Amino acid sequence: MNINLEYYKIFYYVAISESFTKAAEELCISQPAVSQSIKLLEESLGSKLFTRVPKGVRLTPEGEVLFSYIKRGYEYILLGEKQFRKMLDMEYGEIRIGASDMTLQFYLLPYLERFHEIYPGIKVSVTNAPTPDTLSLLYDGKIDFGLVSEPFSAKPGIHSRRVKKIRDVFVAGGKFGHLKKTVLEYKELERLPIICLEQNTSTRRYVNEFLRENGVVLNPEFELATSDMIVRFAIRNLGIGCVVKDFANEAIQSGQLFKLQFDKEIPERHICIITSRQNPISKAAMKLLEMLNSVD
Template identity: 60%
Template sequence: MVGNLEYFKVFYYTAKLGSVTGAANELSLSQPAVSQSLKALEKSLGVTLFQRASRGVRLTGEGQILYSYVEKGYEEIERGVEKVRKMLNLELGEVHIGASDMTLRFYLLPFLEEFHERHPGIKVMVANAPTPETLKLLRAGTIDFGVVSTPFPREGDIRAEPVREIEDVFVAGRRFTSYKNKMLDLQELEKLPLIFLEGSTSTRAYMDAYLAENGVAVQPEFELSTSDMIVQFALRNLGIGCVVRDFATEALESGRLFELRFNKMIPKREFCVVTSRKSPLGAAAGKLLDIMGTDS
């Protein structure tokens, strides 16, 4: 067994400085306390570690062997302590985030830019994944926090803070101008060629549930992996796209696409910052959340 680690600390400084007095000054101990610790260590090991020298002390053969190992271990500890200090001072470290293309682009990216400018020594790693996958990563402890879109299961181990509203819209190009400026019933969607996201996203799950609640059953003409591609398909008149408004803002403002109007409003959703109640945040992740203005 190693025994009292404090003895090895005293041994390390005495050997490094070659002096009981020097070790006592370095450790803010009395000389008798240093000598007592060294004698206790020698007794526990059954060897003599130091010999008196003309100036201070010098290691015996056994002491030199022990010091070669203690030196490596103690200096590794010091390096570890220094790294922790730098992490607390945000001079180095890592932040692991989960975010979808949508939450990254329309919420998180400006904060990441500001954080990087303030703390260039911190490495930011983003796991690009839809909401369900981001929540799995958070529960597994793979990421520090995530930015997701509602809806998602509000389970007890997840803390969620809404940070921004988003709105789902149906957009179309010139082929469908007969629907422009008309107030439509949701049932009309059953007759139209629709372009939706694939089924593994919170956006698709939300729209499927909303339409089902209103007695609307749809069979999309296209199911795509990204909202940007939905906008491109709509611009080419391949159907009516269902996207979060942010993706279509430029095309809507330029008049290349228009928004379909319905006699029942589609409720708005939210971006949420999610953290785990089970895993404490590191200093770097906490600082990034401070910049984002969240309470998580």
């Protein structure tokens, strides 16, 4: 049975208002057009849907059964339209982001605070993960965009934009104070207890590659999951910590740690925003990306 869905819409409004005339006014069409649509619907279904009463119309028993289903379906459509409009008006919606501790803490967080002030109805879900896992989430369409740190290798169709410079450093506590005023060679790290991130991170790969180019291979004393823990271990003099400098700034300024000096610095790298050309991005996510892209 192939029935014009517009007939069911007209049927819904006639049933709600119990009047062909009122339904026509609500739908902004003529009363004859309403009558004709109901007639065609009744012919297609093979049964009368309304009976006339002094002040309008009333549903037949068959019409009551049909209306019980049409009402739920049509009002669900109206609810969907309402939620859709709320999303367009930024009153409702969700943004899914992938970000590491570093990219969240030292880049994304201030923007999220500002965004939430402007659009409090938008839910923001942040999946905390290292760069390789964030890329996988983007490939699978589980996030709208990601914040990652270089270096990384992405599949075709992934767009990347650099947004902030970062630098990797080695830091130490008071136990290693004899190194404080010395310009070191990186080779000397091989004889020191080193604290660094686990192997599956872009930071660890980047530092390892730089050191390899300088003839150095580290054998870390501790491999930890987060840079915050590296800073804590270094403060307790458990070794020389390798972190992005932002993580250690507070401890350096307070004198709990100091930055080791080398004959050359590890080159800067970047935090990047990554998006996929294959994944649709919601209006809410697009608004946040516009905010992120508005500042160089």
